[in-house]
Amino acid sequence: MTKKKHLSKQQHHRIAQNEQKRLRGRDKPASAQLADDVLEPAEPGLVLSRFGQHADVEDAQGQVVRCNMRRTISSVVTGDSVIWRRAKQSTGSIDGVIEAVEDRRTVLLRPDFYDGLKPVAANIDLMIIVSAILPALSLNIIDRYLVAAEKTGIKPLLVINKADLLSGDELTQLTEQLHLYQQIGYDYLLLSAKTGQGMQELLQQVHSGTSIFVGQSGVGKSSLMNQLMPGLAAATREVSENSGLGQHTTTVSRLYHLPEGGDLIDSPGIREFALWHLSAEEVTSGFIEFAPWLGQCKFRDCKHISDPGCAIQHGVQQGEISRERYDSYLKILASMAQDKPHYF
Ligand SMILES: Nc1nc2c(ncn2[C@@H]2O[C@H](COP(=O)(O)OP(=O)(O)OP(=O)(O)O)[C@@H](O)[C@H]2O)c(=O)[nH]1
Ligand SMILES: [Mg+2]
Ligand SMILES: [Zn+2]
Incomplete structure (x- = not known):
């Protein structure tokens, strides 16, 4: 017997609102959408990952179900709390429908040249800004992320990965630069996903709430993820294989539960973190x-x-x-x- 969580009044209200919109014809059922009579009652869920028109939703028992979404829903991203309905019988690829998205506590936004302002992930408590000497260390990119963190109210943590590649001189210079950040109130960690240096300190920062790894492609976000979760084997790739091509190894954000507690989101790297949407x-x-x-x-x-x-x-x-x-x-x-x- 699986125990279902009861929906709140507000959740019922939101479903009803979306239902109204649908009845008014703004959500014409597409062939890919599931009809009401083949769906179970609504239940709460957590979005682990979103790709194209689909999302992987985790139910209260930890089972992951691939869903599509009602057209009335404007956006669904990793970390969203949703109300969804399971298909009574599996259809093969799509086994549920997202009916509504809960209000977001926080949302990380990114302006995209082609798509406008895009949410990247929702309900995040800690933004882990990852940098590394390889492909290149840019304090300006760190500053851009810090501006975004301040704007969204998400606590930032600076991480310098690939510490194993630093020479003595580089380490001295970098420590001086990081000291400036510490003075104005930003914590930092010096890590190596290769040697495991600093991983215990990182664990202490992420064992509660939801954290996200952000930063340029190739700095080692997925490698850090793999270090924290042995057996995960998220795809990683040599920097030389993709440098200059604007290719990313990780292509969609994905949320993972850490065995020690806390949720961690791996996100695709971006070359330039633009701040066009800010004044x-x-x-x-x-x-x-x-x-x-x-x-x-x-x-x-x-x-x-x-x-x-x-x-x-x-x-x-x-x-x-x-x-x-x-x-x-x-x-x-x-x-x-x-x-x-x-x-x-
Ligand atoms: N020397 C060294 N190499 C590392 C370290 N961490 C990651 N790497 C290497 O850096 C390369 C890129 O790592 P990824 O984890 O794929 O980088 P990413 O930030 O996830 O990249 P995207 O998914 O494209 O955003 C891989 O070849 C890793 O083996 C480290 O601490 N030291
Ligand atoms: Mg990656
Ligand atoms: Zn002035």
Whole structure:
């Protein structure tokens, strides 16, 4: 006997709302969609992965069911809590339908050049920003992710993977740079998925809540995943095989339950993390160490670039704000207008 969780009033309401939309004809049943009479009553589920028109949904017993979704649902992503209905009889490939998506606690968004603003994953507590000396270490990309983390309210954690490849000098320089981040309140971990260095510290950070690995392709997100979950064998690939081609080894985000507790999402790498969807002010507030200086510039509409009487620039000159971070801020501002598609 399997025990089914009861749906809340709100969940019933949401299903009813979607049902109404459907009856109004906005959701014409497609041949691929399952009719009402072949479906079991609604139950809650967790989206492990989303690909094309399908999603893998985990039920309350931990069983994974491939579902399609009602057309009234605008988006379903990894980490979403959903209300879905199981097919009474397996149809082979699709065994359920997602009826509604619960409100998201947090959502990681990414502006895509072709598709506009796209949710990547939902209900995330910790954003693990992974970097590595190979393919290349970019503090600017780290800063972009930090801005995104501040904007979405997801706690960030900086991870430098492939520590085994660092020479003594590189390690010294990197530690100095990371110290700057620590000073403004960002924790970091130095790891190696190859040697296992730092994995216990990483485990401590992820054993509760939902964490996501983000970062460029080839930095070792899936390799870290495999280290944390022996037996998982997520696909990984040599950097040299895909470098420069814009190819990613991991192609869809996927959520895994850690044996120690906590959920971890592996996501596909991206080359440039654009911030087209944010205003200049939002980027500014994403640099948290600027906060004490904001509002103190001579001009209210100060752009903090080369404006006279700029408090932020003053902070940099005083050594209170790191010049590296300020330069990175200017670089982000300059890049925001570049290549920006018209719909942002
Ligand atoms: N030396 C060294 N190599 C590593 C380490 N971690 C990962 N690698 C290698 O880096 C390459 C890329 O690793 P992946 O785990 O596929 O990278 P990814 O971030 O998941 O890449 P995408 O899925 O494309 O986003 C593989 O050849 C790994 O073996 C490490 O700590 N040290
Ligand atoms: Mg990967
Ligand atoms: Zn200013």
